Amino acid sequence: MLFPVTAALFAVPFMIVQYRRHGYIHKVRAIVLYLLLLYLMNAFFLILLPLPKSIHNEPPQAGSYFQLVPFRFVSDILRETAVKADAPSTYWHLLKERAVWQVAFNVVLTVPFGMFLRYYFRANWLRCLLLSLGLSLLFETTQVTGIFGIYDYPYRLFDVDDLLTNTAGGMVGFLVAEWVASHLPRIDKLDENVDLTQQRVSYTRRGLAFLIDWIVMAPAMGILRVFDVPYPYVAAVLIYFVGLPFFTNGRTIGKWAVRIRLKGRGERIRLDELLIRYGLLYLVVFGLNLLDAAYLANHGSKIVAALGALALLVMDAAFGLHLISRMITRKRQLFYEERSGTGHVIA
Known part of the structure; x- marks a missing residue:
């Protein structure tokens, strides 16, 4: 139940890292990392x-919070088992012993970890050994500290045998991964035949850049208000979405984060192209919404409020339908892109 929430929180940093490192998102990488x-x-x-x-x-109840004797599980199995060394017919009883199953599951627990390390992260055996040991040590430390102090006392013991069996499981996964990798695409070869110049800039990618840009813009407008700059929204739009891309040849902080930039009709984007593009989007479409909200906050005319709300409803509905139509059809340029002659390319 918690996984979808965690996956959603993981999505934004995952996409940013993938866009920055590879220039696009490959479905194999996405599936493997979400499985991890x-x-x-x-x-x-x-x-x-x-x-x-x-x-x-x-x-x-135990006198100590630590079990530091290696291979203690062997004596536990010998003490609890009904197996007799000189009677092979009793060996199957091992499958019924709690100590045996505990060891087996401790090994199985970290087998996938070793597989991920070798297949996706291309770890060698030594790194896999150390990271598997580190993961097990994190497990044991979390338990013996009562989840780092949340609980008054540990509710499970620190067991050195768990370190040994978990680490062994990671190494088993390292060995198994060689066979698994032979049936899967090689991670280091995924980008061999990819031409980024032919990759389309998705609306998801543009939306992420938009989100980052407005996270930056919000405090910037607050600063302009503090210094009593006239029309802080207009000033922020002109500085951030027109001035900054003009000097960086089409990049804002959000676009830089996801490795895209604006391209005009020439090699360098022009000031008039940026003014038309963002003037239509942020000063007309967004700006009218903000202007109406500001007017209603200072005036109480019900007729004016009703007419303004109706006009904005029509405009926003038209813009929404226009956006949806571009997302589901081959004609992907939005109206302000067509008017300005600008579009996004992978940087």
Whole structure:
């Protein structure tokens, strides 16, 4: 249930990193990284749950919070098992022993981690060994600290055997990944035949750049208001969306983050192209909405308010339908792009 929320929060940084590093998003990378996220969430829930009923829990019954004797599980198995060394017919009883299943599941727990390390991150055996040990150490530390102090006492013990079996599981995954990788596309070869000049700039990518730009713009307008700059919205639009792209040849902070830029009719984008593009979008479409809101805040005429709201409703509905039509048809240029002769390209 938590995965969709976490995946949504992960989406923005994931897209920014993919756009910056590769210039586009490949579906294989996306699937593998989201599977890694899902795996790590499941692994942590498996070692953390069930939680104590209260954060004011009782201390463990054992005298110590640590089990530091390596291979203690071997003596546990020998003590609990009904297997007799001289009677092979009793060996199947091992499958019924709790200690055996605990070891087996501790190994299986980190097998996917080793597979991800080798297949996606191209880790060598030593790095896989150290990272698997580090992941297991994180598991054990989380448990023995009561989830880093959330609970009064640890509700599970730190067990060195868990470190050994988890690390072994990571190395098993490292070995298995060689066979798995032979049936999957090679991560280091995904971009070999990709021509970024032929890649279309999606509306998702443009929307992410828009989001970043307005996160930057909002405090900028606040600063202009503090210094009593006349018409702070207009000033911010002209500085950020016209002046900045003019000097950077089509880039804003948001466009830089997702590796796109504006291109006009020539090699360098012109000032008049930027004025037409963003004048129509931010000063006309967005600006009229803000102007109407400001007018209604200072005037109480119901007739004017009704007429203004109706006019804006028509304009916004027309713009919304225009945007949807461009998203679902081959003709993808929006009206302000057609008028200004500008468009997005991958930088």
